[in-house]
Amino acid sequence: MKLLSNNLFHQLVSRAIRTDYLENLTGFAWLILQPLMLLAVYAFVFTTIFKARIPDAAGVSYVPYLAVAFWPWTAFSESILRSANAISANAALIGKVAFPGELLPLSTVTATFVMHMAGYLAVLLVLQLMGTDIHWLGLLGAIPVLLFMFIFASGLALLTSALQVFVRDVAQILPPLMTFWFFTTPILYSSSLLPDKWASVIKLNPMTWYVERLRDFLLLGNYHWSISDLLVPSFSILVFWASLVFFRRCSGHFEDFL
Amino acid sequence: MRPLVRLQGISKFYPRVHRPGERLRAFAALMAGREPQDGVEVLHDISLEVSAGQSFGIIGENGAGKSTLLKVLTGVITPSKGSVEVNARVAALLELGAGFQPEFSGIDNIKMKASLLGMSSKQLDRRMDDILAFADIGEYVYEPVKHYSSGMVVRLGFAVVAASDPELLITDEVLAVGDESFQKKCIRWIESFLAKGNTLLMVSHSMYLVQKLCTKALWVHQGRARELGDVFPVTQAYLAYHEEKNALEKQQRHAHDGGSGLYCVRKFTFLGHSGNEDPVIRHGEDLEAELILSSPDGRPPVALFGVMRADGTPVYGVASDFDGITPERIDDRLFRFRIRFKSLQLLAGSYSIRGHAMDPEGMRLCDSSEHRFTVSGQSREMGFIHLPHQWNGGD
Incomplete structure (x- = not known):
């Protein structure tokens, strides 16, 4: 990958990390606090009020079950929401300097993933200390899964950031869309709780595979293989490739619309 | 290549x-x-x-x-x-x-x-x-x-x-x-x-x-x-395109305010050079120009002459009030200024001269007119003006 050796890409990522997370103390604290607070609220609502149970997960309590899926989702959704404006926010740069524009959304996604993955690792450690049995060997499976999720997020970020230049509504439509996606992904619940009809529908959502695989690897120690292990990563790569082609086709015309 | x-x-x-x-x-x-x-x-x-x-x-x-x-x-x-x-x-x-x-x-x-x-x-x-x-x-x-x-x-x-x-x-x-x-x-x-x-x-x-x-x-x-x-x-x-454009705008402006209320250039000519061609002056000859200014209130205006190279680099400028000159009154509102640059020391090249009308206090520039002229000569000196000099020493 030429990207990893690209100095401009390094600069953009470190700039994104600094402005978004490290510039002020609250930014950094917020990074951990915000998902932690949401996690606490969801845990309270679902364990105390709704008395949610997880039938298929013997011995795993609700909070780790939720946390393992929730952090990667946060990275995924936040990276897309953040990078939707990556092009329009850098209009001055796009119109004056010739450089590969795709580096802007890609660096935003990378910065978001780097920061949230650090948080994810911390959460896993905390869960272990609180007595949850984390399958550390499962990281060998979880890391490729997260990598494919990163590729998927990068593809969607390229698509939305390019679309946002032409259709200004994208930034408005995206947050409710991500909320909808959040609830149609088995993060707060387990897909095994759904009636069969809906369980097969929800399997069409690629994010279902991601969160379930992470739980399989890290919590349940379930390393069985299925056809989805081939389909979803391939689909993610396809989305990335198609979005990159779309982005490059548009990028010469960004300036006309900014 | x-x-x-x-x-x-x-x-x-x-x-x-x-x-x-x-x-x-x-x-x-x-x-x-x-x-x-x-x-x-x-x-x-x-x-x-x-x-x-x-x-x-x-x-x-x-x-x-x-x-x-x-x-x-x-x-x-x-x-x-x-x-x-x-x-x-x-x-x-x-x-x-x-x-x-x-x-x-x-x-x-x-x-x-x-x-x-x-x-x-x-x-x-x-x-x-x-x-x-x-x-x-x-x-x-x-x-x-x-x-x-x-x-x-x-x-x-x-x-x-x-x-x-x-x-x-x-x-x-x-x-x-x-x-x-x-x-x-x-x-x-x-x-x-x-x-x-x-x-x-x-x-x-x-x-x-x-x-x-x-x-x-x-x-x-x-x-x-x-x-x-x-x-x-x-x-x-x-540059010529801009000159024309400016001249056109000035004409329109003049037509608009009828030339009243301002000190205006009425006529600006070289003396001793007739015709519409830009005059050619030999290095060392005299250059004489006449500027007729109008004054809306009858007070004598100040005339300013400026000489510049074709690319706009200023060479020399002088105003009538620097030298304490009072113009010749033609009638109530018209005043005549004549200036003679004796044995012109400019080197060969294209130049222009501007005549400006200023208010009687010499503070505000009200109007301008410009003519081009060419200085001819054979000298190999460099720059655009001859500085009188002498070489000392040696035999």
Whole structure:
């Protein structure tokens, strides 16, 4: 990958990390606090009020079950929401300097993933200390899964950031869309709780595979293989490739619309 | 010589994208590969070939499409029609501080700008001292760029561009911001850059700079290439166009206010040279001019004469009140001034002389008129004026 050796890409990522997370103390604290607070609220609502149970997960309590899926989702959704404006926010740069524009959304996604993955690792450690049995060997499976999720997020970020230049509504439509996606992904619940009809529908959502695989690897120690292990990563790569082609086709015309 | 840059039939059409509907339609047209329905054509069928080692000035009025042309050249925008071919390591300085993040320090922005120009971090480490020395803004490099003056921003930008070792430098009227000594430094740098066989493409409104740095020029007028060729004929045609435009505007202004309420130039002529041709004066001859001014309130106005070289460099100026001259009164409102420059010491070349009408206090310039003249001569002296001198010593 030429990207990893690209100095401009390094600069953009470190700039994104600094402005978004490290510039002020609250930014950094917020990074951990915000998902932690949401996690606490969801845990309270679902364990105390709704008395949610997880039938298929013997011995795993609700909070780790939720946390393992929730952090990667946060990275995924936040990276897309953040990078939707990556092009329009850098209009001055796009119109004056010739450089590969795709580096802007890609660096935003990378910065978001780097920061949230650090948080994810911390959460896993905390869960272990609180007595949850984390399958550390499962990281060998979880890391490729997260990598494919990163590729998927990068593809969607390229698509939305390019679309946002032409259709200004994208930034408005995206947050409710991500909320909808959040609830149609088995993060707060387990897909095994759904009636069969809906369980097969929800399997069409690629994010279902991601969160379930992470739980399989890290919590349940379930390393069985299925056809989805081939389909979803391939689909993610396809989305990335198609979005990159779309982005490059548009990028010469960004300036006309900014 | 291999062409470094080749533009063929470049047109650029900006779609109208103000309302959401227009944006969608333009976007749909773009996706379908069609021409957008309505919009503004900024460039029309421009072709240009630049060989290695040439220096090209791009001139034209505001809004003529010069900057758009540079953007097409650098690949920032895609032309609607035509092809762009650039075979060189390009460094472009299209706007001062493009790519600078105001919140970050100068050092951080140097790193960013350098990476935008394709420098690796190792290369930057080696050249950092050169950049800081060239920019010469001292401890300010550790301050956020938002506290910089525009001159400091351009210093930083140019310093990084200079360090990036380009083969083709593209600049868009950025030098105008720097102070005198920095401008000189940049010009010296560009001259040595050109002497090494590199190539320059610059947009400027300063004909002086264009003539100094460029060998070729392109005059862009309303999105079209109006003239293309050697720098002197093109810039002179461009200046002549402006003269005409100004004269036309002045006529209209005169017609508008009927010449009243202001001190006006009524007549400005050379004495002893009849006809409409620009007079030719031999070096050492006298030059005599007559200026008739009108005064709306009957008070005698002040006349100001200025002599300048064809490129606008001032040579000499003198006003009637400097010398305590009172004009000859022709009638209630008309006054005649005559001036004789004895044994004219200007060297051969093209010059112009302006006669200005000023208010009686000599404070406000109210009206002007200009004539060109040519000085002929055989002397090999350099410059534009003969300084009386004598050589001392020796046998």
